[in-house]
Amino acid sequence: MLISDKEPEKKFPAKPKRVLMVNEQRSFQVMMKAILINLGISNITSANNAEEARRRCQKGTFDIYLIDYDLGVGENGRQLLESLKNQNLIPPQSVVIMVSGDSSRAMVLSALEAEPDEYLMKPFSQEQFAFRLKRALARRQALTPIFTALADSNWPALITVSAALAQTHPRFANYCRCIQAETYLKLEQAQDARDLMRQLLAGQENSWARLILGKACNSLGLHEEAVGHLQTTLKNTPLMVEAHRWLAESMLALGNTERAQQELKRAVDISPQSVLLARRLAEVCLIRHDYAQAKEVLLSLIELSRNSIHCTPHYLGAYIQALTLYSLNSNDSHQIPHLQKQVNAALSRLRDSLMMSEFNYPAFEQICQARVQIALGEPLKGKRMLYRANQHWLDDQANPSPALLGETALALYQLGEFEYADSLQSLLAANPDTLLTICIQTALDDRSAQEQRQRYEELNNLGTNAYQAGELEQALTHFREALRRVPANTVAALNKIQVLLLLMPNSQKSLQLRAECKATVEELDGIPLNPTQQERFHALRQEFDKLN
Incomplete structure (x- = not known):
C-alpha cells in the first residue's frame, strides 16, 4: 500500500544501485537511462518483456525495479510483478516503481493492487522521478524489518517489528500499526486487531484502519458493527474496493446475498482488472443462482487470469458449469446449441497457458467436452468421453489433480452418476477450492437436478x-x-x-x-x-x- 509522506533527504545512499528496467519501448529506455545516469545510477539492466525480465531476476537481484504496466503481448507489468513476488525474486529491501501511460481509473487501481512502492504516470520529469524514488528508498530502508518479515511470512516477528517501528518511526506509525493489525487477523487474533484499530482511530480518522476494523468485527461475528465501519470507510474513500469487498462479506454473513452481489459488482466496476474481486463476484453469483451474470464474470475472469499466477482450470470449469445451468434454466431453446461454440472459445483462450504447465490439459479438455455432450443430450457419449479421460487415475486415486477431480465430480452429477460423484467427496475435501466447492454445491442445489x-x-x-x-x-x-x-x-x-x-x-x-x-x-x-x-x-x- 502506498504511503504519502514528507519529502525525504535529497541524498541517495552511498551504495551503487542496480536497476532492472522492464519496458518494450526503446525510446523510453533511452530516456530513463539518461535520467538514472543523471541521478548517479549507472548499473542498469534492460528487459523488453516479462519473460526476459523473469530470466534476469532468476540470475540476480536488483535494488530498483522499474516496470512498465504495458509490456505488449503476453504478461503485463502487474502480472509480472505478482509473478516475481510469488517466486520471491524481489528482495525485501528493494524498491518497485510501476509506470504507465494510461491514466484511467481501472489501470491505476489495477497497478496499485500489485502494491508497488510507487506508481508514476507518463510523461514525468526527472525531478518527479527523483522525488518518488528517494521517498521509496527512504521508506524501504526505514521499514526493512517489516518487509523482511512479510517476505518470510514470519507473522510473530512481523507483529513485534511493526509495534517497535511504530514507536521509533512516527512518520510511518499508522502504516506500522495497520500492518500489525492485519497480521493479527492472519493469526486469527481479531480482538487484538479490533482493539489496536480502535485505539488508532481514537486519535484520527484513517480509511485503512477503518477498513481493518470492519474486517476484525466481521471475523468476530459483529457483522452489524462491521457494516457501519465499512460504510464509513466508503463514505470517506468511495473508491476503496477492499471496503466494498468486505461489506459484501458482512452482507453475506447477515444473509443479504443480493446486497453482497451488488457491493461486489460495484467493486469490479471500479477495478475491472482485479482477478480476486471478479472471482468472489462469480462465487456469489453462483450462490445466488444468477447464472447469467456468473457466466459473464467467469468469461472475463478467464481472460484476466490467462497470463498471470492466478491462471487456473477452475475458472474454465466454473464457466462451463454456469453456462450449462444457464442454458438448462433459461427456457431458451437457442442456448444449448451454442454451448459447444462457447466452451471451445473458452478452451482456446486458456490452452496455451495450461499446456505450458505440468497440468494434464488434454484430459481436462476431454472432460470439458464430455460435459458439453451431456448438456447437448448425449449422456452415453459424454459418459464414454468422461471415463476414458479419467482412466489414468481411476485405479489409483492417491494423488488426483484437484482440477480434474472437481471437473469429474461436476460431470458425474450432470450425468446422473450420483453414487460415484458422492464417493469422490472425501477426495475433494482433501483439496479444497472455494470456487470448485461452490460449483459442486450449485450442482447439488439446482432445482431440476434435485428433482x-x-x-x-x-x-x-x-x-x-x-x-x-x-x-x-x-x-x-x-x-x-x-x-x-x-x-x-x-x-x-x-x-x-x-x-x-x-x-x-x-x-x-x-x-x-x-x-x-x-x-x-x-x-x-x-x-x-x-x-x-x-x-x-x-x-x-x-x-x-x-x-x-
Missing part, C-alpha cells in the same frame, strides 16, 4: 426392494424407469442387467429380454468404470456370456 435425483433414487429404491422381495418383473419396471430418468446411471444399469439375467431363462419374452440385456451390457462395455462397478460388471458380463 431428477430424488425421482431416480425413489425408483432405484423401489426396484431394489422389489428385487429383494422376489418381485422381479416389478423390479425391472422400476429400474427401466430409473434409467429413463437418468440414462447413463451405472448403478441402475447394473441392477437392470442383474434382474434381466434372472428373468431371461424362464420368461416367454426371453428373446426380447436377451436383446435388452445385450444392449445394456454393450452400453457399459469398454467404459473404464470405477473398481467396484467394474468388478460387478465383469461378473454380470460373464454370467450373460454363459447364457448365450
Whole structure:
C-alpha cells in the first residue's frame, strides 16, 4: 500500500544501485537511462518483456525495479510483478516503481493492487522521478524489518517489528500499526486487531484502519458493527474496493446475498482488472443462482487470469458449469446449441497457458467436452468421453489433480452418476477450492437436478426392494424407469442387467429380454468404470456370456 509522506533527504545512499528496467519501448529506455545516469545510477539492466525480465531476476537481484504496466503481448507489468513476488525474486529491501501511460481509473487501481512502492504516470520529469524514488528508498530502508518479515511470512516477528517501528518511526506509525493489525487477523487474533484499530482511530480518522476494523468485527461475528465501519470507510474513500469487498462479506454473513452481489459488482466496476474481486463476484453469483451474470464474470475472469499466477482450470470449469445451468434454466431453446461454440472459445483462450504447465490439459479438455455432450443430450457419449479421460487415475486415486477431480465430480452429477460423484467427496475435501466447492454445491442445489435425483433414487429404491422381495418383473419396471430418468446411471444399469439375467431363462419374452440385456451390457462395455462397478460388471458380463 502506498504511503504519502514528507519529502525525504535529497541524498541517495552511498551504495551503487542496480536497476532492472522492464519496458518494450526503446525510446523510453533511452530516456530513463539518461535520467538514472543523471541521478548517479549507472548499473542498469534492460528487459523488453516479462519473460526476459523473469530470466534476469532468476540470475540476480536488483535494488530498483522499474516496470512498465504495458509490456505488449503476453504478461503485463502487474502480472509480472505478482509473478516475481510469488517466486520471491524481489528482495525485501528493494524498491518497485510501476509506470504507465494510461491514466484511467481501472489501470491505476489495477497497478496499485500489485502494491508497488510507487506508481508514476507518463510523461514525468526527472525531478518527479527523483522525488518518488528517494521517498521509496527512504521508506524501504526505514521499514526493512517489516518487509523482511512479510517476505518470510514470519507473522510473530512481523507483529513485534511493526509495534517497535511504530514507536521509533512516527512518520510511518499508522502504516506500522495497520500492518500489525492485519497480521493479527492472519493469526486469527481479531480482538487484538479490533482493539489496536480502535485505539488508532481514537486519535484520527484513517480509511485503512477503518477498513481493518470492519474486517476484525466481521471475523468476530459483529457483522452489524462491521457494516457501519465499512460504510464509513466508503463514505470517506468511495473508491476503496477492499471496503466494498468486505461489506459484501458482512452482507453475506447477515444473509443479504443480493446486497453482497451488488457491493461486489460495484467493486469490479471500479477495478475491472482485479482477478480476486471478479472471482468472489462469480462465487456469489453462483450462490445466488444468477447464472447469467456468473457466466459473464467467469468469461472475463478467464481472460484476466490467462497470463498471470492466478491462471487456473477452475475458472474454465466454473464457466462451463454456469453456462450449462444457464442454458438448462433459461427456457431458451437457442442456448444449448451454442454451448459447444462457447466452451471451445473458452478452451482456446486458456490452452496455451495450461499446456505450458505440468497440468494434464488434454484430459481436462476431454472432460470439458464430455460435459458439453451431456448438456447437448448425449449422456452415453459424454459418459464414454468422461471415463476414458479419467482412466489414468481411476485405479489409483492417491494423488488426483484437484482440477480434474472437481471437473469429474461436476460431470458425474450432470450425468446422473450420483453414487460415484458422492464417493469422490472425501477426495475433494482433501483439496479444497472455494470456487470448485461452490460449483459442486450449485450442482447439488439446482432445482431440476434435485428433482431428477430424488425421482431416480425413489425408483432405484423401489426396484431394489422389489428385487429383494422376489418381485422381479416389478423390479425391472422400476429400474427401466430409473434409467429413463437418468440414462447413463451405472448403478441402475447394473441392477437392470442383474434382474434381466434372472428373468431371461424362464420368461416367454426371453428373446426380447436377451436383446435388452445385450444392449445394456454393450452400453457399459469398454467404459473404464470405477473398481467396484467394474468388478460387478465383469461378473454380470460373464454370467450373460454363459447364457448365450
